[in-house]
Amino acid sequence: MGEQATLIPHxxxxxxxxxxxxxxxxxxxxWSFFALAFLFGSGELFSNKYVFYSEGFSAANPGPAPFLSxxxxxxxxxxxxxxxxxxxxxxxxxSYIDFMPAKEIASILLPFxxxxxxxxxxxxxxxxKVQVMxxxxxxxxxxWSKFTTPFCIAVIALDHLWFVNDPELHWYxxxxxxxxxxxxxxxxxxxxxxxxxxFQTALGVIAAMQAKYCVGINKVPFNAPIWLVRGYVHFxxxxxxxxxxxxxxxxxxxxxxxxxxxxxxxxxxxxxxxKLYGFIVFVGTMVLSFMEMRNGDTNSIKFTSP
Numbered sequence: 001m002g003e004q005a006t007l008i009p010h011x012x013x014x015x016x017x018x019x020x021x022x023x024x025x026x027x028x029x030x031w032s033f034f035a036l037a038f039l040f041g042s043g044e045l046f047s048n049k050y051v052f053y054s055e056g057f058s059a060a061n062p063g064p065a066p067f068l069s070x071x072x073x074x075x076x077x078x079x080x081x082x083x084x085x086x087x088x089x090x091x092x093x094x095s096y097i098d099f100m101p102a103k104e105i106a107s108i109l110l111p112f113x114x115x116x117x118x119x120x121x122x123x124x125x126x127x128x129k130v131q132v133m134x135x136x137x138x139x140x141x142x143x144w145s146k147f148t149t150p151f152c153i154a155v156i157a158l159d160h161l162w163f164v165n166d167p168e169l170h171w172y173x174x175x176x177x178x179x180x181x182x183x184x185x186x187x188x189x190x191x192x193x194x195x196x197x198x199f200q201t202a203l204g205v206i207a208a209m210q211a212k213y214c215v216g217i218n219k220v221p222f223n224a225p226i227w228l229v230r231g232y233v234h235f236x237x238x239x240x241x242x243x244x245x246x247x248x249x250x251x252x253x254x255x256x257x258x259x260x261x262x263x264x265x266x267x268x269x270x271x272x273x274x275k276l277y278g279f280i281v282f283v284g285t286m287v288l289s290f291m292e293m294r295n296g297d298t299n300s301i302k303f304t305s306p
Contacts, residue, residue, distance in 0.1 A: 018304040025127060026293040028120035029206075033286040035112035043097035043106045046072070051099045052079040072101045083167050083189050087250065089259035089267045093278065094196050098167050107163045114160075118153055121206075124213075125149045127299055131217065141209075141216035148205050155202040161195035190251060197244055203281035204240035208233050210288055221291055236280060243277045246270065 049066045053075035066074065077099050079085055084095050097106035125145055131137035167189045211233045214220050220229050249256045259267040 016304045018302055020300050020302045022298050022300045024293055024295075024297055025120055025123045025299050026289055026295075026297075028116040028123070030286065030289040030293050032113045032115075032117035032120065033282065033289060035109065035116070036282070037286075039106050039109040039113060040093055040096065042109060043102045046102040046105055047096040047099065049075075051075060051077050051096075051102055053077070087189075087260070088247075088270070090271055090274075092274070094162060097162065098192075103163055107160065110160055110163075114156055117156055121149050121153050121156075123299065123301075128213065136217060137213070138216040141212055144209065144212065148209055152202045152205055155195075155198045159195055159199045162192065162199075165192040165195075167192040193247075193251070197247065200277070200281065201240055201244060203285070204236055204277070207281045207285045208236040208240075210285055211236070214288075219295070221288055239273075239277055239280065243273055246273070 050072040066072075079091060079095070082091070082095060082098070084092050084098075097103055128137060128142050128145055132139050132142045165188075169188070211229050215226055215229050215233070220226060246256050250259070255262070257266045257270045259270045
């Protein structure tokens with residue numbers, strides 16, 4: 001990142017001082033994804049250590065106390081009895097940030113993803129606008145971005161609702177009565193999962209728009225044919241709709257694929273679909289972002305006094 005200051009001599013009322021910052025805005029996206037990887041990696045580490053007890057143990061007998069158990073506690077959750085595992089047949093990435101103390105760690109780390117990603121989305125929109133004005137990018141990319149950018153910003157700004165709505169608390173009427181074991185009111189798993197579903201969808205949109213942008217400026221990674229990259233964009237759109245549709249159908253009780261009561265291949269296919277979607281929207285986007293970050297392109301942001 002470079003910075004250049006222009007100082008105007010005192011008494012010159014017709015000109016203003018300015019500060020210009022030059023950097024490759026793709027760095028914001030890359031490091032936001034790096035922060036997200038660190039968040040989920042830390043969540044899995046803490047969950048395996050302090051949340052989920054191993055097979056053969058229980059909350060009452062979680063096994064040998066882990067290191068720093070006096071601070072973080074001992075394992076207290078059976079992973080296979082969580083709502084996610086019992087509904088989908090396997091754990092999701094968010095399973096590792098759903099329970100304390102992993103939830104606390106993840107909530108602390110989340111802004112290190114949110115802030116740079118939102119900043120990137122705003123700056124990328126204006127970069128795109130300038131490139132279209134200069135004839136360096138196809139205008140259709142900007143047209144799409146006018147809809148996708150506000151959507152992604154809104155979703156990412158609200159993704160902390162994962163932590164607000166506990167996946168194991170169901171909505172019911174009545175007060176909190178600890179004596180009878182009645183816990184706090186909850187909005188249920190759907191209210192927990194909707195922000196996560198939208199977050200996954202936003203990552204899919206970001207992945208598709210990244211490829212669409214490369215086609216629009218005619219800088220395709222790996223010198224791939226344009227038709228292949230355009231096909232990839234359509235594939236990401238279709239995969240996003242198909243995956244989220246399957247999840248919503250399962251939650252609605254009318255599964256298209258039934259990973260619990262259906263044939264064995266249904267669980268296997270749904271598991272494969274989940275991993276494929278995660279790889280494309282996260283790993284694929286991060287790799288392409290790293291390549292764009294190193295392409296030498298820089299952008300300038302200029303600040304002047306009112």
